[in-house]
Amino acid sequence: MSDNSSKNSLHHFMLISMPQMEDENFTRSLVYICEHSEKGAMGLVINKANGIAFTDILPQLDISDTNITELDQTIFTGGPVQPEHGFVLHTPLSNKQWKSSIRVSEDLCLTTSSDVINDIAHSAGPEHSLIALGYAGWGPGQLEQELADNSWLCCPFDANIVFNMAPEDRFQAAADLLGIDINLISTTIGHG
Numbered sequence: 001m002s003d004n005s006s007k008n009s010l011h012h013f014m015l016i017s018m019p020q021m022e023d024e025n026f027t028r029s030l031v032y033i034c035e036h037s038e039k040g041a042m043g044l045v046i047n048k049a050n051g052i053a054f055t056d057i058l059p060q061l062d063i064s065d066t067n068i069t070e071l072d073q074t075i076f077t078g079g080p081v082q083p084e085h086g087f088v089l090h091t092p093l094s095n096k097q098w099k100s101s102i103r104v105s106e107d108l109c110l111t112t113s114s115d116v117i118n119d120i121a122h123s124a125g126p127e128h129s130l131i132a133l134g135y136a137g138w139g140p141g142q143l144e145q146e147l148a149d150n151s152w153l154c155c156p157f158d159a160n161i162v163f164n165m166a167p168e169d170r171f172q173a174a175a176d177l178l179g180i181d182i183n184l185i186s187t188t189i190g191h192g
Helices: 114-121 142-148 159-164 167-177
Strands: 013-017 030-037 040-045 075-077 081-090 101-105 108-111 129-138 152-156
Touching: 013 167, 030 167, 040 075, 040 142, 081 114, 114 129, 129 142, 129 159, 142 152, 152 167, 159 167
Parallel strands: 075 129
Antiparallel strands: 013 030, 013 152, 030 040, 040 129, 081 108, 081 129, 101 108
């Protein structure tokens, strides 16, 4: 990952879509920002289960369905960019490194290779993981403009929300971190 040390970087934060969000891909979305620099941003929508069964993705990845132990792993729609590609946001294991695994923070990694999926399927994977198809991407200055347009609220990363809450509860739980009832926010903003 690129250098995210800028004081204005939203790297390792979460974004809560505001009610006036016009892009239906992000309506009532909670996005974890994996990378944010002057070159743009990349994140994963972490609250929208897509209905695909975990066992349905295994044959596409040439993963044997024998001795599968993790059948209830939720698959998420990570965003509209490259929806055919999988991304696994997960906690690191001290004794294991997966192919193409990149540490996005001290306590999180992002992996795009199928070896981590194989290990998850056979109870040898990371303690916590989130599997997403596709990602959310922003070009240079695009996310900053969306923030200026009040399209997003920013909140700190919370592993409990990402890994321990039901997907349908994550959006409001993130708003709760800010002390906001998102349902009470007006969809029109006045600057007068």
